[in-house]
Amino acid sequence: MGTQVPIQEGLFTWPSEDPRLIGSECNQCGAVLFPAQSGCPKCASDDTKHRELGKRGSLWTWTIQGFPPKAPPYAGDLENFEPFGVGYIELPGEVKVEARLTTADKDALKIGMEMDLQFLPLYVDDDGNEVITFAFSPAQEQ
Amino acid sequence: MSTPEVAIVGIGMHPFGRTPERSGQEQGVYAVRKALADAGIEWKDVQFAFGGSAAAGAADTMVSKLGLTGLQFINVANGCATGGSALFSAYNTIASGAYDLGIAIGYDKHERGAFRVNTKAGGLGDWYGKNGLALTTQFFGMKINRYMQQHDISHSSLAKVSAKAFRNAEHNENAWRRQPIPEEQILESDMLSYPLTKFMFCSPAEGGVALLLARADKAHKYTDTPIYLNAAAVRSRRWGSFEVMSPWIAIDDGVGPTVDASKAAFEIAGMGPEDIDLAQLQDTEAGAEIMHLAENGFCEHGEQERMMQQGETEIGGRFPVNTDGGCLANGEPVGASGLRQVYENVLQLRGQAGKRQVPNDPKVAYTHVYGAPGISGVTILSR
Numbered sequence: 001m002g003t004q005v006p007i008q009e010g011l012f013t014w015p016s017e018d019p020r021l022i023g024s025e026c027n028q029c030g031a032v033l034f035p036a037q038s039g040c041p042k043c044a045s046d047d048t049k050h051r052e053l054g055k056r057g058s059l060w061t062w063t064i065q066g067f068p069p070k071a072p073p074y075a076g077d078l079e080n081f082e083p084f085g086v087g088y089i090e091l092p093g094e095v096k097v098e099a100r101l102t103t104a105d106k107d108a109l110k111i112g113m114e115m116d117l118q119f120l121p122l123y124v125d126d127d128g129n130e131v132i133t134f135a136f137s138p139a140q141e142q
Numbered sequence: 143m144s145t146p147e148v149a150i151v152g153i154g155m156h157p158f159g160r161t162p163e164r165s166g167q168e169q170g171v172y173a174v175r176k177a178l179a180d181a182g183i184e185w186k187d188v189q190f191a192f193g194g195s196a197a198a199g200a201a202d203t204m205v206s207k208l209g210l211t212g213l214q215f216i217n218v219a220n221g222c223a224t225g226g227s228a229l230f231s232a233y234n235t236i237a238s239g240a241y242d243l244g245i246a247i248g249y250d251k252h253e254r255g256a257f258r259v260n261t262k263a264g265g266l267g268d269w270y271g272k273n274g275l276a277l278t279t280q281f282f283g284m285k286i287n288r289y290m291q292q293h294d295i296s297h298s299s300l301a302k303v304s305a306k307a308f309r310n311a312e313h314n315e316n317a318w319r320r321q322p323i324p325e326e327q328i329l330e331s332d333m334l335s336y337p338l339t340k341f342m343f344c345s346p347a348e349g350g351v352a353l354l355l356a357r358a359d360k361a362h363k364y365t366d367t368p369i370y371l372n373a374a375a376v377r378s379r380r381w382g383s384f385e386v387m388s389p390w391i392a393i394d395d396g397v398g399p400t401v402d403a404s405k406a407a408f409e410i411a412g413m414g415p416e417d418i419d420l421a422q423l424q425d426t427e428a429g430a431e432i433m434h435l436a437e438n439g440f441c442e443h444g445e446q447e448r449m450m451q452q453g454e455t456e457i458g459g460r461f462p463v464n465t466d467g468g469c470l471a472n473g474e475p476v477g478a479s480g481l482r483q484v485y486e487n488v489l490q491l492r493g494q495a496g497k498r499q500v501p502n503d504p505k506v507a508y509t510h511v512y513g514a515p516g517i518s519g520v521t522i523l524s525r
Contacts, residue, residue, distance in 0.1 A: 008269035023390075031381075034390040035267065042381045042392070060391075063283030064336040065274060073261055073271025086280050088391060096391040098275055106336055111291055122273065133273050 002128035004121070011035055012119070012134055013052065019119055020052035021134060023095060032094040054091045055117040056139065062087035062101060062109050075123050075131070089115050089136045102137035114139035144412040146370035146524070147237045149361035152181025152354035153488050156249070158347050158472040159318030166198025166348060166475075170249030171207045173350035173478075177245065181354045181364040185209045188354070190235055192228040193247035194218035195477035201247055214241075222424075222513015223376055224248055225351065226480035230374045230519065232355050242357045243364075249350030250475030259387065265515070270389060278426070278514065279343065281386040283335030286429025290337065293443045295432060297337060299450035301325040303428035304342050304470055306456060311467025313497035318347055319471045342428040347473025351481035353488075367492045372506075373410035373522040377403040385516030399518040400424075400437040400510060407508075407520040408439070415439040418522070419504035420461070420490060422483035424512040425468040431455075435463065438510050438520070462500045465490060480511035480519055491525040 006014040012021050024036035027049060031042035034053060039046050068074070068081040085101030087109070102118055103109065115136040122133040154176025156169040164172070170193065178185060185208045193201030194217055202215040220227040225248030232246040259276040261268060270276050289295060305325050311317035323341055331340040354364070361368035379385050382396020408414055415438070423438065425431040432446045440461060441449060449455055455463040466472065466486040469479060487507035489495045506524045 007272060008267055011267075011269055032393065061284040061288035062336075063280050063287055063338075064333070065277065065280060066333045066335060069274050069277055070255065073259065073268070073276050074274050075272035076274050084274065086275065086284070088284065090393070093393065095393050098389050098391075100273060100275070111288060131272075133269075 002124070002130060004132050005125070005129045007122060007131050007133045014132065020055065021097065021117065023051050023053045024048045025051040034095050034097050053094055053097070057089040057091040057097070057115055057136070059109065059111055059113045059115050060088040060090040060096050061111060064104050064106060077123060085109060087136065100133065100135040102135050108138060144372065144410070146358050146372045148233050148355055148371045149358045149368035150353050150371060150484070150488055150523070151356045151361050151364035151368055152177040152183070153485050154178070154180060154352045155316050155482065155485050156350040157316045158349035158475060158482065161348055166195055166249050166251030166350070167204055169251070169348060169350035170195070170201065170247055170352070171204050173249065173352040174204070174208060174245065174247060177352040177354050183354070183364060186211050188213055188243060188245050189241040190214040190232070190244040191247060192216050192218050192231040192244070194220070194224040194228055195248065195250045196221065196224055197476065198249060198251040201249070204247075221515065221517060222476050223480060223511055223517045223519045224477040226511045226519025226521070227376055229353060229481060229484060229521065230376050233371055233374045236355055236357055242360055243354070245352055245354050246481065247350070247352045248478040248481045250477040251348040252346035252475065255346070266387065266389065275389070276387065277335075278386050279335040279338070281388075282343075282427045282430060283338050285384060286427070286433065287337055289429065289433055295444070295447050297329060298325065299432060299447055300337065300342055300428040301328040302450045303425065303431045304328045307425065307464060307467045307470035310457060310465055310498055311471030314466045314471075317467045317471050318473045319467070338427050338429065344426055344469035345473050347475050349472070349475040349478050349482070351478045351485050353481060353484060367525065369488045369491050370524050371521060372413065372524050373407040373520070375403045375406035375410060376517065376519040377406060379516030383516060386514045398437065399516055400434060400512055403518040403520045404438040404510065407522050411522040413506065413522060417506050418508045419506050420465060420487070420500050421463050421508040421510065422466070422468065422486055423463055423510045425464055425470050426474065426512070428470065430512070431463060431468065434510055434512065438508070457498055457500055465495065465498050465500060476513070480509065483509035483511065484521055484523065487523050491523060
């Protein structure tokens with residue numbers, strides 16, 4: 001087994017004891033974005049800094065990806081494809097982040113429910129590394 | 143109402159759907175020849191062209207088939223608003239006084255299945271596609287899912303939108319899917335992206351549309367039934383809007399480009415939603431038609447539930463929507479889709495829509511196109 005590598009450098013802190021999504025914050029107007037970028041779409045300044053985002057948020061909306069995505073670009077397992085949840089998680093005071101969800105059960109998903117950041121393996125790359133992505137799961141205590 | 147400066151004097155269309163024996167460009171050429179015949183003119187009379195396709199090559203190459211007349215031909219590439227942008231550009235070229243007669247052309251030919259998204263071209267990292275997030279279908283599922291909860295829209299109303307589309311298309315020889323489908327079958331078909339099933343989504347397709355535009359004061363040279371273009375407006379997204387292919391949405395809620403384009407078009411035309419007799423609204427999926435009714439100002443949020451259940455948007459209803467079957471029944475050749483809507487409205491305003499003709503002599507019609515990465519185009523036509 002190879003090592004665990006992030007799906008993209010700079011998307012989240014990795015490796016880390018307590019990995020976080022890396023967004024950016026505008027030094028002029030405070031707007032928060034994900035992933036981090038230069039330039040602020042809210043006030044048009046180019047003065048931004050990196051910001052590690054919160055780990056808990058609420059489910060703003062969701063769907064379930066019911067059919068296998070085209071590959072490329074999709075890199076996940078298509079041979080044993082199982083539907084997966086996708087949603088936007090509103091991180092309070094920061095930004096709404098789009099992510100895979102750890103459940104694809106429509107009855108387990110409710111707009112407004114608390115969600116926690118998770119990291120999980122998505123596929124194994126050509127070098128045998130386990131590629132890690134971020135996702136959100138329903139919080140244990142609702 | 144402001145005095146229109148531009149008129150549509152000829153229209154042409156290549157049927158939508160799948161035509162294996164013709165390239166996308168050939169379907170565009172076919173549409174141009176139909177439009178020329180409709181106006182009774184020749185290609186050499188056309189002074190300028192704006193044309194585009196998303197997946198079927200550069201439109202200006204079609205002069206090698208239509209004739210090398212040396213005209214000004216500008217390619218347009220603006221995602222799902224390509225056709226709308228070609229029309230907008232042609233409209234402004236005439237309104238500016240630069241030329242008297244020109245053409246807007248859109249055509250396309252896509253591979254089967256959901257759109258394969260080029261994340262790089264979309265300004266997104268590779269991780270987004272690898273992760274399984276680069277699907278336009280997810281956005282539509284998520285937008286209507288939230289909207290249904292906020293505004294009490296039922297699954298039954300989604301099914302009614304699709305059922306209407308296929309029923310309207312039955313009487314449209316240019317449409318792709320012309321077989322009526324019962325609501326139960328729509329609801330029970332494969333769940334592609336909750337709450338949207340297979341028959342609630344349009345599919346990428348093929349087809350072409352061409353529209354000849356002239357100065358309004360010269361329109362009668364070409365046709366007895368000029369249709370005036372009172373407004374054409376295109377808008378992109380602002381802070382706080384929720385758009386397709388977004389790894390993030392602003393924490394602040396805002397309105398989308400449809401609201402902005404609609405307001406701009408009504409202002410240019412000097413009209414309001416109450417002046418419109420029928421509309422073609424972007425229906426990438428059934429929920430989009432419902433949400434776009436409100437975003438374009440034709441009802442309050444939530445009112446759609448009653449409108450759908452009571453059939454108010456049927457051809458014989460109070461406010462007919464997507465009379466030609468919309469994207470749901472025509473499919474979406476991206477470059478041509480916005481022009482198809484205008485083509486349908488010209489037929490309706492001329493009274494030439496046959497079995498799907500809106501009754502009571504409609505005088506003003508509206509089109510709305512929406513697409514990635516958050517653009518909308520609106521036109522208002524009158525006779």
